[in-house]
Amino acid sequence: MKKIYAFYTACLVVLFSFSLTGQNLLINPSFESGILAPWTPGNNNVVTIVADAQSGDFAANGNIEQIVKMEAGKNYTYSCYVKTSTPDINVWIGVKDLVGDALVKNFKFDWTDYGLATIDFEAPSSGDHRFWVWGQGDADYTSDNFVLLLEGTTTNLFDVDAGEQIIINTQNSGVMVQLGTYIQDAQISVHDMSGRIVYQADGIQGDNFINENTFATSGTYVVAVRAGAFNRSTKVVMVK
Numbered sequence: 001m002k003k004i005y006a007f008y009t010a011c012l013v014v015l016f017s018f019s020l021t022g023q024n025l026l027i028n029p030s031f032e033s034g035i036l037a038p039w040t041p042g043n044n045n046v047v048t049i050v051a052d053a054q055s056g057d058f059a060a061n062g063n064i065e066q067i068v069k070m071e072a073g074k075n076y077t078y079s080c081y082v083k084t085s086t087p088d089i090n091v092w093i094g095v096k097d098l099v100g101d102a103l104v105k106n107f108k109f110d111w112t113d114y115g116l117a118t119i120d121f122e123a124p125s126s127g128d129h130r131f132w133v134w135g136q137g138d139a140d141y142t143s144d145n146f147v148l149l150l151e152g153t154t155t156n157l158f159d160v161d162a163g164e165q166i167i168i169n170t171q172n173s174g175v176m177v178q179l180g181t182y183i184q185d186a187q188i189s190v191h192d193m194s195g196r197i198v199y200q201a202d203g204i205q206g207d208n209f210i211n212e213n214t215f216a217t218s219g220t221y222v223v224a225v226r227a228g229a230f231n232r233s234t235k236v237v238m239v240k
């Protein structure tokens with residue numbers, strides 16, 4: 001029989017849970033979970049979560065990327081804090097339209113202390129866009145505290161906390177995701193620790209159950225909910 005653990009009530013422990021109020025469209029933007037997912041290493045590079053944060057405890061060292069759906073014709077701002085210890089080697093943050101298979105925009109940086117890199121852009125297509133930090137060759141660079149905003153929104157627009165609107169609980173036969181009345185157009189996904197999506201579905205207000213059969217093998221997974229103004233992720237451990 002499979003068992004899933006996420007947090008103690010009487011006998012289970014919280015592995016991690018984080019939430020963001022407001023409009024940040026990226027999940028795990030500051031790596032305070034201590035893991036990379038749902039970011040993935042770009043170009044099969046090795047990425048390390050390091051204790052060298054711009055703020056908080058953790059940051060990511062290396063080539064990382066995350067895919068987010070955009071709406072054509074809408075304006076967005078993508079920003080993060082970055083630094084490089086190899087300023088003579090090119091490093092960028094950037095956005096790629098995966099629908100049209102075209103670079104949208106990038107920004108080159110060469111500062112050795114944390115600085116804010118920002119890209120303003122209009123989405124050329126509706127659908128998946130890749131947001132990345134990438135460097136050439138032996139470049140050594142670290143990134144932290146990512147924000148992706150739709151024009152006209154902020155990261156603290158709502159007083160309602162994501163933890164009140166998105167509740168992720170484990171049960172004997174799976175994971176229950178409960179979405180509150182403020183949640184609309186939710187997308188629920190499960191990622192393995194490499195960042196690979198193993199489950200994805202649209203969420204509805206109320207109960208959304210993820211059957212234990214979704215988790216093919218024993219191991220650690222990230223259950224993530226992206227719902228416009230609210231993002232939340234929780235790490236769960238599957239034991240067969």
